[in-house]
Amino acid sequence: MGKAKANAGPLARRPDNSAFKQQRLPAWSPMLTAQTVLPFFYGMAIVCVLLGAWLLVTVQNTHELKVDYTHAGSCDKCFEKRKDRANANQSCNCTVVFNIENMFKGDVFFYYGLINFHQNLRQYMDSRDDGQMIGRNKNLRNPSSYCEPFIKDKNGLPIAPCGAVANSMFNDSFTLVYHSAAGSRVVPLFRKGITWYTDKNVKFRNPQVENKTLTLAQVFEGTGQPLYWQKPVYDLDPWDRNNNGFINEDLIVWMREAAFPNFKKLYGVLNRAIEPFTDGLPAGNYSVLISYNFPVEYFQGRKEVVLSTVSWFGGQNNFLPVAYLVTGCLILLLAVILTAVWWKFGKNGRNMEE
């Protein structure tokens, strides 16, 4: 195994005297002594507790309101109606009322939430074609086999967008109404800018065509709409022609599959340009007009509307501050135990003697 060396002579086979080969590399040997470990534990405890306290205070200043509308208010009838699949094409509208006691200051975000909807099933998550969604014409006409069986409609046309994820897209729509003394008025929501920049601009693209004059409908000609959809993909947003096709923001939001069966997805952002919403959502009575399309009764799911403000570390999140406080306290406890043990056994090195 010894490497033959070029130089001959009496000491030809003598190994090199390098620090590496002789295992004498200069090195730093940190040691777990009480002088380093105990201060570290106390330091970590303090950092965690302080951070936790700060986060807690921050979270206290955020607001969140959840309204379960599965069969609340007048939605009960819609819930019953959606039980029968034959009624899928009949529209059903209902209203849920709620009250905001304290004003939601700052940016307010409007989410829809689904409970017990498994977007994280393996077969479900795989059932999409990113090649199609990025606008590749090949994939548009000939989607990936992963989309099976949501790949061709009953006419044999390729489905765009194909796959189970797109097929099950959430299709309730909401109108938030503010009831003040001055009367009822619709709360203005931005329905765009609710996606990640990368999704909107890179990951999702409409099919590229050389002829720029073609309408979106023409571009998607020869493709079928997903089975459960009521509208084709190029007609998702009737009010904004640029928000159609694969770059429809609701579609993009839906296509970012949730990790857990309970999730919320952004629906809109409060437009604060208009009075009286410049400072956020004022306290008062509100109602949500819901176009109730998405059936959840098959999977014992629930639907909800969430209104929330955010802090510097994101939306309302009680777990993080509490977790920090708990961790901090546990570390403090550990530190005290360590100190006691060290004081009793390790300090004068009694245990160290043989």
Added chain:
Amino acid sequence: HVRANDRDYNEKFPYAVSENTKHMLSQCINDTDNHIKTCKYNVFTFLPVNLFEQFQRAANAYFLVLLILQLIPEISSLSWVTTTVPLVMVLLITAVKDATDDYHWCRDWFIPCGLPVSPLPPLPHLPPLPPLLQADILLLSSSEPYGLCYIETAELDGETNLKVRQALTVTSDLGADITKLADFNGNIICEPPNNKLDKFTGTLYWRDNKYPLDNEKMLLRGCVLRNTEWCFGMVVFAGLQTKLMQNCGRTKFKRTSIDKLMNTLVLWIFGFLVCMGVILAIGNTIWEQKVGRSFSVYLLWDEPIRNNNVVFSGFLTFWSYIIILNTMVPISLYVSVEVIRLGHSYFINWDRKMYYIQKDTPAEARTTTLNEELGQVEFIFSDKTGTLTQNIMVFNKCSINGKSYGTRDSRCAFRTACVDFSFNPLSDRKFKFHDSSLLEAIKMEEPSVQDFFRLLALCHTVMPEEKNEGDLVYQAQSPDEGALVTAARNFGFVFRSRTPETVTLYEMGTAVNYQLLAILDFNNVRKRMSVIVRNPAGHIKLYCKGADTIIFDRLDPSNHVLMNTTSDQSQQAASEFAGEGLRTLALAYKDLDENVLEEWMKRLLYASTVIENREEGLADLYEEIETGLMLLGATAVEDKLQEGVPETIACLTLANIKIWVLTGDKLETAMNIGYSCNMLRDDMNEVFIISGHSVLEVQQQLRLGLMAHALEPELEQVLLETACLCKTVICCRVTPMQKAQVVELVKTNKMAVTLAIGDGANDVSMIKTAHIGVGISGQEGMQAVLASDYSFAQFRYLQRLLLVHGRWSYFRMCNFLFYFFYKNFAFTLVHFWFGFFCGFSAQTVYDQWFITLFNIVYTSLPVLAMGLFDQDVNEANSHRYPSLYRPGQLNVLFNKRQFFLCTLQGVGTSFLLFFIPYGAFCLVARDDGSHISDQQAFAVIISTSLVIVVSVQIGLDTYYWTAVNHVFVWGSLAVYFAILFAMHSDGLFSIFPSHFPFIGTARNCLTQKSVWLVIMLTTVACVMPGLAVRFLKTDLYPTLTDKKVFIPLHLFHILLCYSLNSEWITYLFSHPSILNTPY
């Protein structure tokens, strides 16, 4: 039975040697049997053969099965790339290693096959390489008179004295006549090949006559011809059938205990994996039954499965989870272990402190699979000749007429000047003696001193060789005899020449002719030899030398009366010498009366011609004349130990390693060495010797208190138990096979790691049998080295090999395994927790690329660096505190308990890794309100936390941060982020949209403060408990290492085994009193 010239006849026997008289010339080694084919591959067969072999390994076959499973779409939970990339890398690295191994192995074996063993009939005496015989040969004729032939059998039995072999008279008459020899057409009918080195029975049929053949006519493979110009012989056995090869034992594939443990653990993990798979599959069945069934609206294609058979769905899920969780049995484990071992082997090869400058021989790790076992050795079996000793005898001291000469300890001899022998032109320049009073006594012409050296010059069987005038070379049967004659030569009694009837001495420059009347041979029973000579003055004298006890029994009673003090002093001196480990001989003489001798000679002549009981008759006659001796003195010859042997043995003993010496040598020699190595000491007063010829005898001795019968099955246990109670065990007169049996006995019954060290062919079997075989290289024979796992030039390097390299290897390997299993549990079990949230659908938590690269890119190098460079204790302390070796012997650093702990830590870490981000992100939004609880973001958060947690953990586990560790740890983190962002980049996605669907996730996640808050929390929560536990352990139950690192030097006894070279320490060691005092 074999007939020499009858190939057809021989071929009827499976063991028959393809041999005939045409090829009888002794050194014909082109016999195909003599070639040992060891190359496994050639250029063309390499790829298929190697791949076939690799897939025979259970682990690789397992991953191949996984790969096939992944190609089934219903099961495939990972893309096939995730398994293929690591598998291909592992196969590639292993293939390269196998190829280099095979290359080296082949190269090694070509050396012995191609030794210049002088294929020409007259064996020329090639000085640099002594002609090692390559087959078992019947001696036909030789250059010496009467067909005598001298051989040295050190390679076979460790004995260094010359032995005589004599050809049959009828064949020795053939002489060097090639044509006659070529026409030799004798038939030999002999015993089948066996491993008995001292027995051979056969009959030669030639010219209608029968001639009995015995061992005295055989030259065995491994012998070296000495003092014989040439010889002819007939090959009886060649190749594997030679007695030497029969004694070699089988080559077994050696595996370390860690290896075996690792395989067990991998099986456990596999069982664990199956359990998890079953749990998750059951979970899936239940989930499908209760929830999934109603979910089928969104997953149309599974409808038949779901509605009809949820159990089938569970079955598919089981396989999917087996694929996902396969990273628990990490594919890179075996290859990483091999890389680490290879690195450790290179460190051994590179070690300058194990490089022997005189012979230009570096240490060599010849196998790369046993390193960590070097840190667990409990028993060392050492050969004596050439291993502990240099095989050089030095005349060291003597006691003449009650007066002792010579320095007290040869090892501090540097203090006294050497005696100047320039007055004597015939002196041997290499001879050194350190007491000039002896020379003065010679010059004073003290009669007893003169007689002393005269005896040494006369009473021996040495052959002188004088090529040039005054350039004397002695050929001695045993090296100690040579040493004594050389001593006499230097002190002015030069043995110049001998004929069968005379011996010529140059006594202080004048030639004196002695008439040699009789030689009373040495043998093991008599333990003495005598010569009867007539000096020029006509006086007849008997000179006798022999073991001190034997001689003292035969002294004339007047010795005790008249020279009471003298004799006592001599006896005292003799026992003192023996206590110092010197070989002691007592010298005595007797004046003989002419008439008495004449009568005795007649009886001797008669006795030597009787056929029956000739031996006994001669012995009785010798006994009769060797009585009433007058004591002259005693000599002490040092069997020179290799440098540093006693210190090494002392140090290894402190490390709780038991050292047994196994030698083919005589009992006395073995005991002397025991004393000089400090293995036996004066304060051990219960040295007992077990020897006996029958089962019963040995049994009785064992109950009270060597080998041949003690190795019978029924006595094995008693022997073992007795031997293990002893501080020191020395086995003498053991054959090579018995050495192996002793090793095997300890190995199987004590469950301890054994190491055998030796230098000659007689050690091959024990080297092969022991867990670890070490060969002493740089010597004549290569057999031991070739059979060994490690080789170096000096016994003392064993200390460094075990206490430094072995200890480090074991420590590193254990830490490596602990961390490796921990890391993979932490990594993989996250999927288990996620299973409960994703309907047990075998959805992965991580990006597939992360799964592919985690083990082979993100976390491989830091743990490799730890496995290669870590040092808990530096080498100086490893030597200073040999007790640090203890944990390895007790196997405490990595065992099933430790594995359980690392599993626990891994499971705990995976739990926190999953549930802290789960709690934090389940319902959370980004600071711009858009959601972040999607699966891809979650994957990035968990994988980033995981990489950071395991990096922090390796940082805490590393004791010795070299620059390499820094580069690897920080580099791995940097590479992780670099690859993460690259994989999530726009460019890659726009080229391969379906392979890189995580586009932008890293950017969108890692810019969030909350993400970093979660990563920080996870890291702290995962790492702090382990840190606290370790700190508590150090305080409450400090290990030896903690203590040694912690306690400053002055609190400990200063144990002086480190400084191998300084002489004064050696001196201290020779005084037990100093060892026992605290300082």
